[in-house]
Amino acid sequence: MEISHKFLVVLLSFLAASTSVRGGCTNLSWRTRSHLDSMGIKIPDDYCYIKDIGVYKLHTDLANWNEAREICKKEGAHLAILNSRREAELLGDMFKNSDLKNKGPQQGNGVFIGFHDLYQEGKFVTIFDDLLEETGYNTWSRQWGGQPDNGQKVGLVIEAQNCGALAFDSELDDVNCSWKLGFICEIPMRPLVLSEISKSYSKKLYDQNKDMQSSCNGNNKSRSRDY
Secondary structure, eight states: OHHHHHHHHHHHHHHHHHSOSSSSOEEOOHHHHHHHHHTTOOOOTTOEEETTTEEEEEEEEEEOHHHHHHHHHHTTOEEOOOOSHHHHHHHHHHHHTSSGGGSOHHHHHEEEEEEEOSSSTTOOEETTSOBGGGSSOOOBOOGGGSSOOOOEEETTEEEOOOEEEEETTSSEEEEOTTSOEEEEEEEOOOHHHHHHHHHHHHHHHHHHHHHHHHHHHHHHHHHHHHO
8 A cells, every 4th residue: 555655646746747737838847947048048937838839928918919019029929820730729728728718708719829911901921921821820710700800890890800819719810909818929949949848858757757666666675575
C-alpha cells in the first residue's frame, strides 16, 4: 500500500507539471524563462506556451481592435495570427475556458486576432499585410449565416465589420472594429526558439520521469528487504 501511495504522489506531481493549465497553454518554468532571457528574449509572466506553436496571452479586459493591437505591441507581442487548425483550436479552447462569455453576447462570440480588410473590402490581410489565405489557416465560421458577412443590420444601417476575430467555434469571423472584446496577443517566436523551449520541456519531463522511476525502484528494494 505504501508503494502505491508514493507512486501516486510522484505520478500526480509529474502530471501537474506537464498538464496544460489554460486550454493547452502551459506556464513557462523559471528555468525556461532564464534560458530565454539569456538569448535576449523577454517573456512576460502572464504569457503561456503552447508546445511547438507559440507563446500567448488571452486578455479578458475588453478593448476595441486598435486598442488591442496597441496593448499587444506594448507587451512586445502582436495580435495573434493563426497558422494552423491546431493553433486555432487551442486558442479557441483558451477563449472558451475564460469568463468572457459572461461579459455579454458579443464578448462570448469571439476575440480579436490579427487580421482585417480595412484597406480593401473583402481582401483580408494580417497586421503584417500578408494575405490571410497565405497564413496557413483561413477557415471561416459558418455561424450567423456564414462568414465573412461584412456586418449586421442595425435599424436601417449596415454596421461594417472589417476586423478579424476568432469565433467560439475556433473559426474566423469579421466583426466591428469598435466593439469591445477580449483579444489574444502572441509573442513572435523563431522556430529555433520554439525548439529550445520544447527541448527545455522535454528535459523537464525526462527528469521527472527519472525521479518517478527512481522512487518506484527505491520502494521496490525496500519491500524486498522486508521479505
